[in-house]
Amino acid sequence: MLQATSASTADDTPPVSALSPFRFPVFRSIWFASVLSNLGGLIQTVGASWMMTSIAKSADMVALVQTSVALPIVLFSLFAGAMADSLDRRQVLLGAQIFNLLVSITLTVFAWLGMISPWLLLLFTFLIGCGAAFNGPAWQASVGDMVPRSHLAGAVAINSMGFNIARSVGPAIGGAIVAGAGAAAAFAVNAASYIPLIWVLTRWRPVRPPQLLPRETLGIAIAAGLRYVSMSPGIRRVLVRGAVFGIGASSVMALLPLIARDLLGGGPMTYGLLLGAFGAGAVGGALSSARLRQRLSSEGLARVSCIAFAIAAAVSGISPYIALTVPMMVIAGAAWVLTLSTFNVTVQLSTPRWVVARALSLYQVTTFAGMAGGSWLWGVISASDGVLLAMVAAAIVMLICAAMGLRIPLSETDDLNLDPLRLWQAPETAVPVESRTGPVVITVEYNIREEDVLEFLNTMAERRRIRKRDGAMNWMLLRDLADPHVWVERFTTPTWLEYIRHNNRMTQDDANIPQRLRELHQGPGLPVVRRMIERQTGALPAGHVSTPHDLAEPLTDPSRSS
Template identity: 30%
Template sequence: MVPPWIRVPGYGSHASGHLPRWRRPNPGHTLAARNPCTTEKAVLTDLDTSGTAPAPVREAPPRGSLAPDRGPPTQLPDAPGRPPAAPLAAGAFAALRHRNFRLFWFGQLFSLTGTWMQSTAQGWLVLELTNSELLLGLVTAASSLPVLLFTLYAGVVADRMEKRRIILAAQGAALVFALALGLLTGTGHITLGWILLLVLLFGTANAFEVPTRQSFFVDLVGKEDLTNAIALNSAAFNLTRVIGPAVAGVLIGTVGIAAAFFLNALSYLGVIGGLLLIRLPKFRPPPRTQSTVENLREGFAWIRGNRLPKTLVGLIAAFSILAFPYAMLLPVFARDVLGVGAPGLGALLSATGAGALAGGIALAVIGDRVRRGPLLLVSSLSFTSLLVAFAFSRSFTLSLVLLAAAGFTMILNNATTNALLQSLVPDALRGRVMSVYVFMFLGMTPVGSLQAGAVARWLGAPVALAGGGVVLLLVILIVWWRVPELREVR
């Protein structure tokens, strides 16, 4: 049975009298009583507020409890007593002062470059083998199918086991799979069946690695620099998104597709080496007092009982189904709509990555200086509108500009959603809640890829992308109208 105090004050229906003293809501923090001139527009008591009056002394929650981790009180920029803000340049790289994060971050630069090379080469290979947008969508869906099957369980594992070991095992397995894909392609034995099998294996490794990595950042930098670490990780992800596809496009046109797969296998050594050099306190597994099903139910109950996390998870699912399939359709746009071939595909992907890199750097610089609620609204509407505009573009140059702008707004949207959710989740549930986030982020991709592939086969790729974008715009507007807390959250 889920404990009744799993809900966050201000969201659940439990009266304060049924909550431990440290979980009872502060009447001064309710939305109706909040004075916008003296307090932050935080919606939850999870997001601690402080105004010009001294904050009441609170008893710290017990270690390992399911109470949201509040951290130190935050204040408005003009609130009295606020320490001087760190210089923008220093704040942009705050997480890199942590040795463990530096090792992991630079290792990721090598590994993710190879990942983007393989992703680009794989999409082109499938299109060359099958000449079918629907089968291209099927392969993309197959790569995400294991996320539907294993990610939620992976969140339980991440809360029970040492996270570094899980990530090491997943990266090592992916290295082997990349070698196999390169060998099959290089020797001419590659078929659609082999591709489907290998993407399923890759997807299984990702199902365990991604949610574990998302909850691993707090172990590397602590709560203070968590938002900056997420932003820098997004910047690294998108820096490699610029380099990887461009290199893959050159390789495909010169030495062949297999070279991209071999270089990806080699790139995994970077992150594996970084993980082996990281020094962490000895891991002490928590006592197992519940079954796996009960653990999963507990994570879902926390999300279901808290309106803001529930809304964030729902929004990311909508993006995964209606917007993110654009990446799967890019080979079709490059070959059939814009007529620019494999090098053009690499340029389109690199433009997206360049914009997303700029977005990650911008987010790292501004940090918490901008309210995350309005930032989420503007970035989500902008990203979706830019995708609709790209769907109707027939100019290669204009398409590059639109994708770069879409990449910029996409990373603002994704990283802000991630950081906001992580600021709300209690430590004891972090792995499970982030696994639900990844489940929606990646697990809904098969649904999105299949629907986009089917519509593209029937009506064309531009209609598939534009139609999904228009529906998503309506979803975003409805959510922002019905959930005012999301507009006001700090």
Template identity: 30%
Template sequence: METLALGVFVTTVTGRAEATGGIAALTFLPGVLLSPVSGALADRFDRRTFVAMGMLAQAVLAALLTLMAFTGRLTVPAVAVLSFLNGCASSLVNPAFAALISRSVPPEDLHSAFSLNSAQFNLGRIIGPALGAAVLATHGITWTLAVNSLSFVAVLWALWRVRPQPPSARERREPLWTGLVRGARVAREDPTLGMTLLATLAVSALVSPFIGLVPVFAIRVFHEGAAATSLLVGSQGMGAVMAAVLVGPLVARLGRRRLLEACLVFIGPMAAVYWMAPTLHTAALALVGLGALYMGTLTSLNTACQLRVPAELQGRMSGIYSMMIAVGYAAGVWMQGALADRVGVRLITAGCALFFLALVLTQRLLRPEAFAATEAPRAPELVAAPAASPHLDGGEF
């Protein structure tokens, strides 16, 4: 609801795709620095408590947005500042949340767990925009943001019910900086992890901006408003939920590697079909397919990263994965928004999607075995903790 309301607000007030893309980028920009830190902290402390504190911070920011809307002080600069702060909170929460899931289910169920997590998130992308559009039409942005603020009560209650495994004594002992360096070393020395993280970066920069630019597409191309934006966002969510139901059977039938390859090959063309759709309803139909492929792609990449490291490193790996998404999306959505103002929305966004396809096909041609290792166990010597140092045993963060 908040994404819909603020996207429509910024696009309507400014009339510029660059502004809408810039606001979306501000939400992801803090993840460039904070996601790795969050991952390291998630490996040291109780992940449930850590996530709850971040969610509480997001609830406070949502309440501030609501208060400004009620008092008539909501402006685009204010939205930008609060979006940045919300991005800081999200950057601290998201890696710990993914690591919390990894701590709560056995490895053989992890892909399905991430798929179900994506399903519940994308159900919000169906219900939220529909409800948000109805509230926007009848009561305006103020009450839309108010309902969003109240929703955090349900989030905090759900977290209170979670009972994950606590971190081990070794995880608690490792100093923060040492943990960050160790996570980066493991990602650098494992070619499969490096390739998976680069694929995540490319998807985020070249394909993911379709999320932040939905209001621009609805308003600038189809000359519609909140209802059209809601339809498109809900269509993406519908596709993701449908894919979440199918991921388990597809993994069992095809394997993680083949599913990941298929998603990477088809997501670029599907994104191009969406951006070049001649009508709103055709775009919504294409977005169902794009939402499904997008969910399948990120879920497969995230699962591959998590299964390549032991439990004690899953928070850090989730942080690095989240950093790749933040870097790619923040740069991609701003760049595509800025170029769309000068060249045209369709040409830039569809061109980026097809460029991603070219990258994937080139990778398959030059390294046909590239994704084979995503289903292979990781060499244990690459994840071994460094030898204990007397200078690092005390005074940790």
């Protein structure tokens, strides 16, 4: 049985290096099983892409193979992220792997019987993409449960390395299998590759924190995830950059079969060689990531990688020589893994654990939306104007992604502490309340000197962002017309349970804002907090029994604790 390693033991772990996450048995076991699964997936991709060149002569149909894999991630990742945050992530991972196993077996049977049409092939690849969509957020969020925070960046890079180790040898193996035994054999190998990972996941027993509050419904969880990301500027920057990167970077994967066939005049083995070179470059990028992160900021690393990818894409679109295209694929692979791992780590280290899968799912949605749309776009351009123009246009998009760092750079996350503050406790109430009691109205009264008003307003702007990010509604700041020193912060939550959730979501890094507000407050004692519920007006029906929803007075006496 595989026991999880607590991420809270960061201070007891050895120094960080490129391969240090392998010191943790859970991560190591699942990683090796994932490499086998990824190897099968790459063999399947080679089979599907090359089969499409045989059964559909249109370039846009070939490019749609990549779109059909990426589109489910766009459609379902947010739902999958809410499931991963709300349910047992191991169960979500198992369900996704078993689903893909069954789809792959069915695809193998159809291909073996010669019943595959272009649109049926796209349907099967879409279904496999659905499994990947539900697997992705749960898997990425689980990495933080397997290794401490200080090793998270290395673990993410090693995950990318694992995929690209498979990419470096899988396509070559896939090309040989397709050339020697046909696409159906490639699909069968992919189906078998899911079995080791399913077996390892059944043995993993992660340590789950105790559930102190009722589990959110999926609808509420999705809304909370959207709200958190929309009110987090650092994460929003990653989403925008990820979408642009996805558009440009998708050109290589989408058009690589055409580069192999039309520009280099090769066949399945040439395609496999180019994919292998891309994967080898990605492995090199992952192994060098720890050293590069010591020398470059996150933004610097992302910017350099985007420029390198742009050069590789442009040269690959121009070159008719395999000896030149292969090293360009190596550069593109390294740039691919360095950029995406930098984006991924920035999201993970900018997000507390309670919402990390949803934030990662939104990152996946935007990035894969760019990839899905980009794959279609470059297929259309190459069909009408040729592969050369498509690759040069993609290189320009990558340069734009690099230039965006001048205006919306990635946030540095090394000093963030997103552990829960855990100082707030639900107050005793004079009026009985239940978890569904609400809406709850909260007011906080401050006494602010005139000379501190500007600083107070600036601090309140950040207070507003944190409040709304963590679930507050209808936030407003009021000033007393009779006494200009009196300021009142007011917001609502739908229920008493949501009010408790709101306060439990405050992180260690958030604590300096209420502390500064308490310092600015000049009244006697601490700012006065009142918690109230809205009241139904008008006469109550005959025989009506009063409940907390009917009451108007404060739930507690004015409190001195915020």
